[in-house]
Amino acid sequence: MHFVPHTEAEVAEMLAALGLASVEQLFDVVPAALRLAGGLDMADGLAEADVAGRFDAYAAANRPVGADLVCFAGAGAYDHDMPSVVNRLAYRSEFVTAYTPYQPEVAQGVLQALFEYQTLVCRLFGTDVANASLYDGASACVEAVNLAVAATGRPEVWISRGVHPHWRQVMTTMAVGTGHHLTDIALDDGLTSWPESGLPGAILVQSPNYLGCLEDVGAAGELARRLGALLIVAADPVSAGLLISPGSLGADVVVGEGQPFGAPLSLGGPYLGLFACRREHVRRLPGRLVGETVDTGGRRAYVTTLRTREQDIRREKASSNVCTNQTLMAVAFLVHLAWLGTSGLRELALRCARGTRYTREALLVIDGVEPLAGAPTLREFAVRTPLAADILVDRMADEGFLAGVALGEEYGGGLLVAVTEKRTKAEIDAYVVAFEKVVR
Amino acid sequence: MTGGAPGGRATSAPLMGRDAEPTLFELSSPGRVAANFRATGLPEWTAEDLVPAAHLRNEPTPVAEVSERDLVAHMTRLSHRQFSVDLGAYPLGSCTMKYNPKLCDDAVARAGLADVHPAAPPRLTQGWMALFADLEEALCRITGMAAATLQPPAGAAGELTGLLLMRAFHGAAGEDGRRRRVLIPDSAHGTNPASVTLGGYAVTQVPSDDRGCVDLDALVARLDDDVAGIMLTNPNTLGLFEEDIVAIAGAVHEVGGLLYYDGANLNAILGVTRPGDMGFDIVHMNLHKTFAVPHGGGGPGAGPVAVTERLSPFLPGPRPVRTDRGPSGPSSGLQGAYEWVEPERSIGRIHSWHGNALALARAWSYILANGGDGLRKVSDAAVLNANWLRHRLRGAYDIPFDRPCMHEFVASATNLKRDRGVRALDVAKRLLEEGFHAPTTYFPLVVEEALMIEPTETESPQTLAAMADALLRIAGDTAEDARNAPRTSPVGRVDEARAARQLIPTWDARPAEGGSPPIGPQGLSEQRF
Numbered sequence: 001m002h003f004v005p006h007t008e009a010e011v012a013e014m015l016a017a018l019g020l021a022s023v024e025q026l027f028d029v030v031p032a033a034l035r036l037a038g039g040l041d042m043a044d045g046l047a048e049a050d051v052a053g054r055f056d057a058y059a060a061a062n063r064p065v066g067a068d069l070v071c072f073a074g075a076g077a078y079d080h081d082m083p084s085v086v087n088r089l090a091y092r093s094e095f096v097t098a099y100t101p102y103q104p105e106v107a108q109g110v111l112q113a114l115f116e117y118q119t120l121v122c123r124l125f126g127t128d129v130a131n132a133s134l135y136d137g138a139s140a141c142v143e144a145v146n147l148a149v150a151a152t153g154r155p156e157v158w159i160s161r162g163v164h165p166h167w168r169q170v171m172t173t174m175a176v177g178t179g180h181h182l183t184d185i186a187l188d189d190g191l192t193s194w195p196e197s198g199l200p201g202a203i204l205v206q207s208p209n210y211l212g213c214l215e216d217v218g219a220a221g222e223l224a225r226r227l228g229a230l231l232i233v234a235a236d237p238v239s240a241g242l243l244i245s246p247g248s249l250g251a252d253v254v255v256g257e258g259q260p261f262g263a264p265l266s267l268g269g270p271y272l273g274l275f276a277c278r279r280e281h282v283r284r285l286p287g288r289l290v291g292e293t294v295d296t297g298g299r300r301a302y303v304t305t306l307r308t309r310e311q312d313i314r315r316e317k318a319s320s321n322v323c324t325n326q327t328l329m330a331v332a333f334l335v336h337l338a339w340l341g342t343s344g345l346r347e348l349a350l351r352c353a354r355g356t357r358y359t360r361e362a363l364l365v366i367d368g369v370e371p372l373a374g375a376p377t378l379r380e381f382a383v384r385t386p387l388a389a390d391i392l393v394d395r396m397a398d399e400g401f402l403a404g405v406a407l408g409e410e411y412g413g414g415l416l417v418a419v420t421e422k423r424t425k426a427e428i429d430a431y432v433v434a435f436e437k438v439v440r
Numbered sequence: 441m442t443g444g445a446p447g448g449r450a451t452s453a454p455l456m457g458r459d460a461e462p463t464l465f466e467l468s469s470p471g472r473v474a475a476n477f478r479a480t481g482l483p484e485w486t487a488e489d490l491v492p493a494a495h496l497r498n499e500p501t502p503v504a505e506v507s508e509r510d511l512v513a514h515m516t517r518l519s520h521r522q523f524s525v526d527l528g529a530y531p532l533g534s535c536t537m538k539y540n541p542k543l544c545d546d547a548v549a550r551a552g553l554a555d556v557h558p559a560a561p562p563r564l565t566q567g568w569m570a571l572f573a574d575l576e577e578a579l580c581r582i583t584g585m586a587a588a589t590l591q592p593p594a595g596a597a598g599e600l601t602g603l604l605l606m607r608a609f610h611g612a613a614g615e616d617g618r619r620r621r622v623l624i625p626d627s628a629h630g631t632n633p634a635s636v637t638l639g640g641y642a643v644t645q646v647p648s649d650d651r652g653c654v655d656l657d658a659l660v661a662r663l664d665d666d667v668a669g670i671m672l673t674n675p676n677t678l679g680l681f682e683e684d685i686v687a688i689a690g691a692v693h694e695v696g697g698l699l700y701y702d703g704a705n706l707n708a709i710l711g712v713t714r715p716g717d718m719g720f721d722i723v724h725m726n727l728h729k730t731f732a733v734p735h736g737g738g739g740p741g742a743g744p745v746a747v748t749e750r751l752s753p754f755l756p757g758p759r760p761v762r763t764d765r766g767p768s769g770p771s772s773g774l775q776g777a778y779e780w781v782e783p784e785r786s787i788g789r790i791h792s793w794h795g796n797a798l799a800l801a802r803a804w805s806y807i808l809a810n811g812g813d814g815l816r817k818v819s820d821a822a823v824l825n826a827n828w829l830r831h832r833l834r835g836a837y838d839i840p841f842d843r844p845c846m847h848e849f850v851a852s853a854t855n856l857k858r859d860r861g862v863r864a865l866d867v868a869k870r871l872l873e874e875g876f877h878a879p880t881t882y883f884p885l886v887v888e889e890a891l892m893i894e895p896t897e898t899e900s901p902q903t904l905a906a907m908a909d910a911l912l913r914i915a916g917d918t919a920e921d922a923r924n925a926p927r928t929s930p931v932g933r934v935d936e937a938r939a940a941r942q943l944i945p946t947w948d949a950r951p952a953e954g955g956s957p958p959i960g961p962q963g964l965s966e967q968r969f
Contacts, residue, residue, distance in 0.1 A: 002814035003539050003732075004821040005447075005900040014828045014901060026823045027712050029681045029844060034713040042581055045811030048543045054808060055801075059552025061567030066555060069564070073557050076792065081478070085512060093526040094519035097540050100738040103868065103878050105929040108460070109522025110737035113515070116464045119946040123502045129945045132738070135593040138792040146638075166792045173756070173788035177604055177639040214495050242487055244497045257792070267568045268558030268793020269593065270740035282943065288738065292950070293939035295931040300460040305939040312883070316633035316643045323631050324594040324728065328736030338464055338511050342503045344475030346487075353490040354482045376492050394561055405559040425481035 001045050065265065068400055070427050072359070074380045074418025075210070075405040076137060076164050077268060078238070078260045080348075081422050083339045086262050090332035100288075100324070104303040105295075110327065111302035114290040117334040124240040125254040126247025127276035132288040132304075133330040134273030134322060137257030138170035141234060143275060143286040143320055144253040145171060145180060145202060148230040150284055150319055154201030155180045160192040162209030163234055164257075165408060187411075190373025190382075191215055194223055202253075203227075206234035207246070211373055211411065212356075212380030212418075214243070221250030237261060237274065237337075239378055241349030253277040261340075262332025272329040285309060286320035351421035352379040355428065359419045362432040368439060372407075372414045380418040382407060387439045389415040399434040448903030450528030450875040458930070461517050464504045465947045474508040521930045523877050525734070529899050529907060530877040531829075533848045533892025534629065534677060536707045536729035537877075538818075544732060547805035548798045558793040562779055568797065569760035569778035575804040576744075576759075582807075582815070583703075583723045584716025585746035589756045591795040595704065596631040598724030598743030599671070601756060602700050603639030604787045605722055605747065606668050608754040609698065612785065619668035619697070625654050627677045627884040632702060641668055648886055652678045652841035660691050669698035674718065675705050677884040677892070678841055679826065679848035689719025698722060698751075706730040707896070708823055708847035711816030721748050731803035742799040756790045757782035821897035822847040825904055829895055832908040836915040840887050848894035850887050856915060857889055864889040866922035867914050869933065873926045874910035 006014075011023065020026065027035070046054070065071035071079035094109060101107030101114075114132045121130035134140045145157050159168055161184050168184070175182050183200075185192055190213035192205055203224050207215035217233055224231040232253045233246035238260045246254045258272030259265075277285060283306070291305035307313055312323070340348055360381045363369050368386030385392055389406035392415060396403035404417040419428070487496055506514070523530075530537035548554065556565055576588045592598040603622070610616045622641040624632050626648055633643045644662050649655040653676065670692050674682045682688065689699055701715040703725040710730070715723045727733045728741030735741070747755065758780035810818065823846050830849040834842060838852040856862040868878030868891070880892035895904055914922070926932065944950055 002810050002817045003541060004817045004897050006821055006824075010901045011824065014824055018827055018831055023820045023824060026820070026827060026844065029683065029846075030709070030713050031683070031686065033686070034717050036711060036713055036717070039816050040581060040711045040812035042578060042812035042815075045814040046808050048809065051543055051547060051805050051808045055547045055550060055553070055805060058567040058571045058801075059550040061570060062552045062556045063560070063564040064551045064553075064555035065557055066551065071557060073559055075559050077558050079557070083475075085508060089512060089515040089519075091545075092516070092519045094522045094524045095737055096545070096734045097525035098522050098737040099525075099530055099532060099535065099537060099735050099877065103523070103872060104934045105869070105926050105931055106523035106872050106877065107737075108930050109518040109520070112461060112463070112518055112521075113737075115945075116947070119463075119465070119948060120503060122946045122948065128949065129943075135597065135740075135796075136792045138789075139593075139597075164792070166789060169789040170792065173604065173790060174600075174638070176607060176787070177600065179640055214492070216494075240501055242491050242497065243495050245501070264554040264798075265557045266554050267556045267565065267797040268795075269791065270796040270799055271792065282945075289945055291939040292944040293935045295934045297932055299458070299931055301931040301934045303934045303936055303939050305936070305943065305945075307940075310630075312630035314634070315630045316637045318630070318634040318637070321596040321600060321631050321634035321638055322594070323596045324726075324735075324739040324741040326593075326736075326740045327738030328734075329740060331737065334464075335511070335515060338474075338504050338506060339508065340475045340503065341473055341505050342500050343473055343505075344477075345503050346500050347475065347477060350487060350490070351477060351480065351482075353487075354485050355480070357485065357490060358482050376495070378491065390561070394563075397561065397564060402557055402560060402564075421477060421480075423480070424478070428482075 071402045073402045089335045117330045126245025128279035130276035133325040136271040138167040140255035140273035140275045144232045147284045148202030152201035156200045158200045158203045160205045163206040190375035200229045202230045204232040211382045212377035213375035217249045241345040261336040287322040355419035355423045395438045446903040446906035448529030468505040472505040531879045533880040533894040538896040539898035540734040544802040544805045572760045584714030586749040587752040588746035590744045591790040592743040593796045595726040595743040598745045599635035602722040623670040656684045667697045671700040673702040675846040679845040710819040727803040732806045733799045740796045742796045753785040755783045757786040825895040851891045853889040861919035862922045869925040870914045
């Protein structure tokens with residue numbers, strides 16, 4: 001099937017207007033040697049029902065989380081309850097099929113939604129300004145590093161090993177292009193052990209970190225100030241319901257992964273890169289920014305602003321190449337978080353923390369299960385297990401649980417366990433029973 | 441044009457009043473709650489029990505306090521203040537705003553896709569891995585390439601990935617230190633030079649000639665063995681096929697450089713020709729353009745990058761590879777076991793996980809629905825529509841390169857500006873009143889008062905005729921008429937200078953005195969509906 005509406009008669013009429021005999025002639029400009037003889041070597045199109053059948057098959061060959069696979073895995077991708085309003089509102093076709101809001105007069109819907117989203121990100125993180133989204137937590141870190149190096153003129157960046165390993169991998173890949181020098185800073189009992197001296201342009205700490213531990217962001221801020229570096233904090237939007245904001249602890253830039261609000265697990269994408277900073281850095285803010293203004297009638301209106309930062313204007317002098325971002329995911333984030341509201345965000349964080357503590361205490365009773373780090377945790381924690389983590393996860397899957405995420409060599413192995421507000425006491429108790437059975 | 445009414449004209453869309461929509465924060469009332477939570481049976485430890493005092497915040501984090509009903513009404517009203525493809529035509533050049541098939545929305549609305557954890561063991565995600573492998577194979581067939589990465593979450597990310605692949609390739613040959621320049625035509629999209637800089641290269645701009653194509657002599661003059669490669673799109677941003685592409689490819693390869701294809705204009709050549717056959721080494725595609733993934737108001741998109749065989753060891757990892765160890769997972773007819781494999785000389789990760797997976801899946805459903813035959817029809821109709829529209833407008837608008845175009849063409853308002861003081865910006869705003877979105881304006885930079893028009897293949901001849909009639913009417917406008925447009929939209933022209941000068945990027949950043957500008961119109965004497 002295809003979506004071209006033209007009838008044969010209409011095509012003939014149009015060709016006649018152009019003085020052409022056939023559609024083929026439209027491609028005369030393409031040299032014969034480059035023409036694809038016989039067309040694309042692909043199957044013919046399928047009817048809608050057959051496409052659906054193919055997708056049923058793909059879906060059936062996956063095991064999604066759910067009652068049959070109760071999720072205790074996190075690592076930057078969390079199984080939260082999504083209120084029904086998210087799909088109904090964010091996925092209205094006016095938002096889904098809208099273009100980037102370059103003509104503000106007919107784009108006030110998206111523009112205002114982004115303005116409200118920017119406001120919420122700033123409220124969560126205690127910052128002055130947030131952009132209209134980046135791709136994911138990893139790209140937000142990349143952009144934060146680029147901002148800090150440009151602001152300080154120092155290409156050296158210290159990155160805690162508590163920052164998500166995939167995000168660090170992406171930063172490493174990108175540093176080949178920018179030439180920035182990234183240094184990994186080791187963890188000691190779950191918390192970053194910073195050097196006392198040096199000349200980094202930025203220090204980047206995640207809190208709660210990859211192991212779920214709460215870092216001393218204030219101390220990192222003092223260190224950064226003393227060394228003349230910028231402090232970048234990778235924060236979690238759910239934990240923001242209970243923790244002192246990174247902004248109030250001196251963060252220059254706050255980044256994060258917005259997936260918990262509005263994005264299903266979906267094998268890791270599309271997710272949402274949160275990016276916020278202090279007002280003094282706004283000229284270096286990457287990506288799109290929406291601001292409030294008025295129209296010719298004095299009526300309140302929204303528009304993309306400070307456009308001279310962006311690639312279409314600055315071209316090779318642009319500090320970021322971001323064009324398409326994750327706008328629709330930002331709208332979904334807005335809806336989910338607005339539905340939770342002030343009291344709901346706190347309640348959500350509290351429930352995640354309760355489930356996490358309950359699970360952690362129960363697991364540590366099992367013989368051979370030890371905490372990986374002594375530092376306090378909130379919505380995620382790591383344990384050492386008598387059985388290798390990847391084998392444990394595999395066997396637990398047969399028991400109906402996605403037990404957690406296996407930690408890599410750099411953490412000395414172990415299992416990372418996340419507990420969201422979705423997990424009931426009954427589920428956790430069953431998980432612990434299965435866990436004990438598997439490691440015995 | 442004979443036939444029915446134009447399906448892509450949005451002048452019927454009703455508007456209920458002319459006020460701005462209050463923000464979520466103005467709709468809030470202290471103590472109002474929408475959220476509800478399941479019963480868990482867990483101990484009711486308090487925040488003080490759970491969070492060390494040094495980390496615990498005193499005041500609740502401010503969010504908003506609205507009822508579900510008000511939230512729903514608010515977002516619904518916002519959606520009514522928004523143009524979209526589903527409402528009407530968007531002839532934006534280089535954006536390929538084609539119809540977004542609803543079967544693609546449904547394809548990804550499956551728990552078996554949406555609820556899969558990215559860190560789940562591979563034996564639990566065989567369906568996704570098979571989908572990725574099938575999509576990769578199809579994209580390679582469409583572009584004439586050998587292998588691809590699906591990780592880049594947007595075109596610009598794809599461009600940077602491609603440039604890092606270039607560096608890795610040259611680096612493996614010990615030539616990265618020497619090859620520091622990348623050539624880009626002066627008509628290139630802004631992301632190209634921005635990506636070049638981020639890739640650690642310097643831009644060498646190549647001028648266009650009076651045909652609107654890359655000046656081959658100028659190109660050759662700029663070629664040397666310190667060139668890493670060239671970034672091109674074909675057809676180019678003027679909608680013109682680069683007729684010298686084979687010679688260009690030969691010249692660049694001769695100095696040991698690589699050719700990068702910016703796939704923004706792929707919609708013109710599906711099933712007709714392929715970048716791989718033209719000599720390109722690296723190709724990025726914009727799935728949110730050519731393959732109908734919806735734009736979402738600015739994303740999420742997807743920018744997969746395909747390469748020739750010799751570049752495939754450098755691709756980002758991990759990639760799903762079939763190991764042919766037999767069927768796996770619940771019976772489904774899917775053959776073979778897939779594993780995540782790191783390419784031998786991989787440049788590393790580009791994305792925190794595997795790219796914008798649901799967007800990739802939508803694109804695959806679109807490709808399956810169209811098939812090879814349907815994709816060819818896409819280009820046939822896209823190119824026919826663009827030429828028909830160009831033909832209709834000539835005379836009224838300057839068409840700098842007035843010869844057969846491909847899927848888009850660039851008109852200029854230079855004559856209107858000169859004769860009547862009507863600029864491209866004014867034409868754009870007037871078109872909004874006529875029920876269509878504006879075309880791309882002021883790009884490419886090589887044309888003054890540019891109007892880049894790409895109707896796409898999914899707009900009917902009747903819609904095109906109505907759009908042409910509207911543009912012809914506008915060409916006869918006075919400057920007065922044009923400058924007041926748009927008069928029928930939710931807001932009139934906005935004060936962009938004020939937005940930058942008095943930056944208000946959040947609700948909380950509003951100036952303390954005077955507060956926010958009024959929601960309703962002030963002194964607006966006449967309103968048209």
